[in-house]
Amino acid sequence: MNFSIPKETYTGRIPEIVFGKEKKAYFGGESALPFHFFEGEFIYKPLIAFEIQDDIPEDYPEELAKVYSSVWDSPIKWAKFCETLGAEAIALRLMSTHPDSKDSKPEEAADKVKKILSEIDLPLIILGSNHSEKDAEVLPVVSDASRGYNCIIGKAQEGNYKTITASAMAGGHSLIAMSELDVNLAKQLNILITQMDFPREKIIIDPMCSALGYGFEYTYSVMERIRIAGQIQGDNMLCVPMVADVGFYVWKTKESQASESDIPEWGSLHERAVMWEAVTACSFLLSGAELLIMRHPEAINTVKRFIGDLFS
């Protein structure tokens, strides 16, 4: 008797996200669990966006400074540099708007966004500074400034989703909805967002990221539960793509910063830091992320190769 591999029956297909105006980028659209090629269709590969910031970063460690310090005084130069590195999408983090940073005004952020959009063809993800109240002021203004450019705006959270959702809807953008490491809260936030008539098909869940060794497994298992609920248990609200904001968390870790002279047994800082980001990112692909936001070009290349190998 021939053995046939038992196949899972799926209740939902992840909506596909297409963003960008001139050049477009794509992710999502799959009909089975991550890389279960034998059970469903995978129209698009996971997408990696290069993270840039709107001002000179205050906390980029040495390994990132080596790559970006010559361009980071201008987000346009920075974005163009990423383009030369093969970026398919840019994630602009408006870090200078954070009250503990420069507390720059929503209008300044909007100006920067407009300039980038006029000079760069790549699809854009626009992120606030993760300060709930300030994001509620900044994101509606940048959302309006980027109207018609079909961006991804984020992140809407429980405390600020109303204004951000309304503006993303008016601006015609997709939306990142972030909740704190909890499958029930992720569902609840998506219900609230869709109750404002924002289309479910344009929501991307950020279950809150983490770095390898720093709570990584919490994010991983929440992602798994979201995927299973959305695709196998028929939970429509959770049947949407997910983002892993990898670089933001990885480049705060000790492993991405400690010098070789401080901890010689950890080996090469460069290799270690790049691998820390690459391994964290690859693992989140396995738990279901379709969109990765990353920083180091070498880590990005490694992850791209990993994706290419899995898809070949």
Added chain:
Amino acid sequence: MLIIGERLSVVSKKVREAIIKKDKKPIHEIAIEQWKAGAHMIEANIGPAEDEGEGVMEWMVTTIQEVVPLPVSLDTTNSKAMEAGLKVHNNQWGKPLINSTSLDPERFVMFELAAKYSVPIIALTVGKGGLPRDAEERVDIAAQLIEKAAEFGVSLEDVYLDPLVLQISTSQEQAKEVLRAIKLFQQLNDPPMKTIVGLSNISNGCPKHLRPILNKYFFALLMYEGLNAAIANPAEIIEVVKTISIINGKTLYAHSYLEI
């Protein structure tokens, strides 16, 4: 949980008059209300319909499906009317349901129709000898109905066993026999047999203000025992369905779970 909207029944004066006058408006309204309230299927109960049964059933099915994108549960003892309903039913939104057969040989023709049109059927666990006394008698009849279904070539997945809910006001001890029967029915086959009830019969004859209360609590217990489908007023039970699905772990909890 398959919810079948019960309100289009000849028992209701409004519906009866609409059928006689061929007035579509009340039928449309009730069908739409039940669809909006969460029904997955609409029951068309035309009773024995000895006169003009075929025409009445055709009219009901097409009138309902004009306004709601749902399948219809066809409830009549008249086999000609049943077949007429099956013929005009638009299967685009799912198959119709035959309501019902039983162990009364006169009703076996319904099994024939279920096989011929390859549609699901409700099998009431009553024989010719009157109402079942307890869960064991219901199971005994159910086993015979399963045999009959197989004999007529009806797939067991298409059979919904109905333990026959009786009135709490006159047959109080039967309520818990029905609950036990729902559990026992499932053990008659692997995969488990499907089960269904006509819910509101539990509160038939009770004061109006008590009826939704009795229906809801009884329904929660039935769900706990593994009930698959109910002919009920969807507006009355939808909260119970959602809440028990959360408590049973079938749906993932979120604060707004009642709103979706």
